[in-house]
Amino acid sequence: MNLQIGNSYHGFKLKEKRTLHEINAEALIFEHDVTKAKLIKLICDDDNKVFAIGFRTPPDNSTGVPHIIEHSVLCGSRKFDTKEPFVELVKSSLNTFLNAMTYPDKTIYPIASRNEKDFYNLMDVYLDAVFYPNIYKHEEIFMQEGWSYKLENKDDELKYNGVVYSEMKGVYSSPDSYLYRQIPKIALSNTQYSNNSGGDPDYITDLSYEEFIAFHKKYYHPSNSYIFLYGDGDTDKELSFINDNYLKDFTYQEIDSEIKDEKEYESTREAVIEYGIGKDEDDKEKTYLNMNFIVDKSSNNELYFAFEILSHMLLTSSGAPLKKELLDKKVAKSVTGEYDNGMNQTMFTIIAKNSEESKKEEFKNIIFAKLEELVENGIDKDVIEASVNKVEFALREAESYGYPKGLIYYSKIMDSYLYGGDPLCHLQYEDVFKKIRSEMFNGYFEGLIKKYILENKNISLIVMKPHKGLNEEKEAKLKEKLKDIKNKMSDEELEEVIAKGKKLLERQNTPDKKENLDKIPSLSLEDINKKAEIVPTELRRNNGTDIIYHDFNTNKIAYVSLNFKSKCIAAEDVSYIRLLSDIIGKLNTEKYDYVKLNNVVNINIGEVSFTPTAFNDYSGNDRGFNPYFSIKFKSLMNNTEKSLEIIEEIIMKTIYNDKERLKQIIGDLKSRLQSMIIQNGHMVTYRRMLSYLSDKGAYDEKLYGLSYYKFICSINDSIEKDDFSVADKLKETAEKIFNRENLIASFSGDEEDYNLVSKQIVDFAGHLRNETVKSYSYDKKAGKLNEGILTQGEVNYVGKGGIFDRSKYTGALNVLETILSYDYLWNTVRVKGGAYGVFSLFRRDGSAAFLSYRDPNINKTINAYDGVPGYLENFDVDEKQMTKYVIGTISKLDQPLSNSSKADHGDACYFSKITGNMIQREREQVINTDVTTIRGFKNLIESILSEQCICALGNENKIKNDSIFDNFVSVK
Known part of the structure; x- marks a missing residue:
């Protein structure tokens, strides 16, 4: 047209x-x-x-x-x-x-x-x-x-209810979210x-x-x-x-x-605000220090990208100079920040966490002194190049992380269009990056710092300090307010x-x-693709090294995964595997200090991650699983050899006994995990519950759950007492894992690129230790604990689950998830109960869970879960409605995958021994699900719920008032 x-x-x-x-x-x-x-x-x-x-x-x-x-x-x-x-x-x-x-x-x-x-x-x-x-x-x-x-009833206590009301009480329960x-x-x-x-x-x-x-x-x-x-x-x-x-x-x-512009300040705006912690909680080093600079209009295309690069340069990477200075001077345990370019006027934000109110002036002075030093002496060229490369690679790869690409583009359009600017400018970055690259070593970023930070008039400085018992005080005032409202009602x-x-x-x-x-438009089964999409996967052996190969077009970006079996670590030391992943790449190596290392990584590698993962083995009906430590990286094809060389330096030659650096990293890690517990309470609850039920659940919880947070707190306490034995443990863990015998690599790309990269992987493998390693078993499930996890949050995350024979797993359970999550549970827990979200999960490994998110209730929600068998017994819908459930389930299965997600999915299927035939069979089971199938799950759900496996995370007073918990765990 x-x-x-x-x-x-x-x-x-x-x-x-x-x-x-x-x-x-x-x-x-x-x-x-x-x-x-x-x-x-x-x-x-x-x-x-x-x-x-x-x-x-x-x-x-x-x-x-x-x-x-x-x-x-x-x-x-x-x-x-x-x-x-x-x-x-x-x-x-x-x-x-x-x-x-x-x-x-x-x-x-x-x-x-x-x-x-x-x-x-x-x-x-x-x-x-x-x-x-x-x-x-x-x-x-x-x-x-x-x-x-x-x-x-007239005699009842008056309360507030509402989905958004509950959601925002949850949001305001997180100190990080509250500050933002x-x-x-x-x-x-x-x-x-x-x-x-x-x-x-x-x-x-x-x-x-x-x-x-x-x-x-x-x-x-x-x-x-x-x-x-x-x-x-x-x-x-x-x-x-x-x-x-x-x-x-x-x-x-x-x-x-019309959206107004902020006026020029007469002087720096300062404010002190408070957030709540427990009455018996230590308030030492719980203060947040924050400084903000209003930069310019969001429609300024050059600054839109240039300040994103500058923010990464100064604050994001592990060796970022401003972040490093604040940590080295011990102003705080954790330093974060961002460039918010999604408002009419953009803002550069610096946040120091786990600090003290008394350090406010020091915080401010260090920021200005360090930035003045960078302007006067110049920013290290490697730091500049690393950040420019990092941001540009991300733009060109256009990885959307679960969002459709079009939505990402719409967001960038609105960042200018909404404020009267060129709607397409933020999708056109070639000329901007040409200019940046031509001027980046000639004082370009130093000029930005001088003009938009050091000479900025619109600066705000916020202190957010802890207040013991504040949440209880607010809750008491709210009760009194509602009591007063009720008393005044006729x-x-x-x-x-x-x-x-x-x-x-x-x-x-x-x-x-x-x-x-019936008026809501729907599709028919004829609109569904009956054939499942399978990621092409082939195991090849090249000179003694196993390489999983996924043959698809990646636009000349290499997706490589180096997977090391980690059964060589004893059960009592599993948390050190996760700690290794959190620390490696952030310490000095024999060749580079950690700042230089960070720059070398960002100059040569688009993205690299270190992740421990456990894969269920679905080749039989037992509950075996295989743990791995995966190093995943993506780079341009012509950078893969250098990328592997850098990774070899990291995993073979890291120096673990830098006491001050270890103290910084552990402190920052503890701070970030604290935020995670409040913001992702449903996942903490879910993992805790699974740890009661299966060996893999217990293993995963040591890596990603409350147990890992407690482990980090213990390590942090030891370090504060100058006990750095953790360094020896990390070195020992690395030497056991990064062994040639443990390696299975993975590559995604075309055949020509495979031939090149596979040789490089073989060379990399040849430099690894090659020793016989001991293999351990992990049979440490916790057993039923029924825990209430106590926080200062104002809402709850409520879970109940159990385990079932994995041979009874069928694709139809995905349809049951759809029905429960968006029908019965949605109506009872979200619509009537006021929770922000509710889920049901039935997994191939036989684990099952019901979970709520930002929920004002506990007992009421558990009662809703217990009502599922009765709902299934009476489940009755017509063929059209059943078809809708099936189509909605297929939608979840057919989410489009980015290249990196496709590679990860293919690897997961290989390690879990999930075949294309299994995926196709489960898809057919979804398509063939009918009312009788759903009713038939009643006994299975009854069996799961009868285990009475319950876990909830949330408001300390609400959880303690309930008699359903056998144990309480406090999160301070």
Whole structure:
């Protein structure tokens, strides 16, 4: 289709065409003739088509109204009048992405699918949802997704409930997340960014239904929209669909959604804020120190990339000079930072964790002194080249990490378009990098530091310090507040609250009408590819070295994995394997100090990781597993030999007894693990529970669970007492693992490249130790513990699970996951219970778990899990609904894989002995699942639940008040 600039196509005028060489796409920029809606199409040969519609939604307060609307518009609309069309789509679509996101200044609704029919179905539901939501008809949607009073009887305690309310209580429970939400409040106090678009739990309950409706009326109009299309779809057909079904019915509307600029400060802004820790917790070295610099407009394309490089240079890499200086001067145990280029004005942020309030001035002075030194003396050229290479490699590889590429591009477009800039500038980086490379050794980055940091007027300095018992104080105040609210209510008002609650519950309990469910567009089994996609995998032996080969096109990027069997480590020392992976590459070697090493790695290798992994063995019905230590790297093909040389230096010649460096790394690691426990509580709970059930579960928990955190705390305590025996242990662990006898390599690329790289791998293997190693067994499952893991968080993560005979595993259990996660559990735990998320998991190895995420309840959720067998006994849906569940399950199985993910998947199948026939058989089991199959799982689930294996992580007081736990573990 030859589109001409200036012509209109289905109501959209083509304003510009541009070729984007960097992403191999043709860009078309349209504006709707009537509404002035903006639309961009990126035409390329990617079959994973993306549609998104976004609205500029700057908040005027911190009630979270943009966030609550994002949830609520997906709860039924004009054409699709069911309680949750979004959930119906998750259950029944072949989507590769389906979600909605609230940002500080925009709300976006993206979908993706490789199936054209499905793509239009998803577009239809989403466009109807944003323009014609049922929020105008049903206040109960606001009550469910936002907040409401919870009161069943007049004598009951009055409480707050709501999905977003629970979600944001979880977010605010993490000190890291809390700080990040306070930064714009202080640094951008004269703009809308001073308000929290996600919602502050202290203010969410101030939002009225009328204000909620008014916000939607104001901002959710085509005149305030930014529409995006990506992929190999028919552009003419897409434009016709959007206009003829939706935009033609709207007129132009003037909408004031302007985002203000922050004024120049008169002086540095300083603030002290507090976060809660336990009453009996030591508050030493628990303070966060933070400094922020407002840089420039996000639409400045050169700075958009240049400051990302500078941020990596100064703070991200292990040898980053600013990070190193702060750690060396012992200002903090952990230093992080970022360049936030997703707002109207970009911001460079530095955070020092595990510090003291008394070190505030030292923190500030060290930052300025070090940056002045770098400007005066120049930044090391290797540091510069390493960071430029790192950022540019990531851009060119375009690894999207689970997101469709089109969505990544939409995000970059909005980073300029939303603020009136060139919408395509951030997708065109060739000229920027040419300029940077031509000037990078001539004071380019030093000039950026001088102009945008040292001479910056807009600087903020925040101290966030611990307050013992603050969370308990806030909880007590909240109880008192609710008690006071209730006392001031008349009998009529109390009856109204109870009546509204009953009306909400009635809506939640009333099944959608079949005729309404049938209106939600769906696919048929004929739309499914019956054949599973199998990653080509072949084991080759080259001069005594085993190499797994995956033959597919990688655009001349090598994906290599060096996998070392790690059964050579005794069971009591398993956590040292993970510690080795966390430390190696960050210490000096015989040839390089750790700063130089970091630079050499980033100059020559696109990305490298050190990861211990255990693979189940599915060749039989026993519960055996095989642990490995995997070194994965990706590089340009012409850099593989140098990459292997560097990795050899790291694994063979690391010097482990640098006491000060070990102290720094362990301290930083402990800090990061603390954050992980709060932010990923469901995974901590899941791993802890699996450790009760299987030997592999116990092994994994020592690597990635609470046990590893406790191990690191113990190591940190020893180091603080000048006990550095850990250095000898690490050296011993490395010498045992990095042995030629343990190595199985993997390579992904074409045959010609394999021939070259395989020889290099053989040479690498020839330099390894070649000794006979002892092999250990791991039979250390913990047995049923039923633990409550105590934190200062305000919400909970609740799990219950068990183990089943893995010979009973079938692909149909994937369908059961879909049904439970998006039907029974969704309705009981999320919709009615107010949790942010809930999952069911049934794995090939026979492990099973039910998990909730940011959950206000504990017992109520466990009771919901116990109700699963009864639900299955009465499970009865028609053939059409069953087909939807099957299609939704296939969607999960068919998520498109990036090249690196494809390589990892192929390796995992090899090590787990999962054959192509097994994958195909499980796919057929999914497709053939029917009502009888699902009912037949009742006994299996009863058996799993009867083990009474329970674990919950969350609020200390709530967990201690429950009598279901045999043990308590405190996380301080």
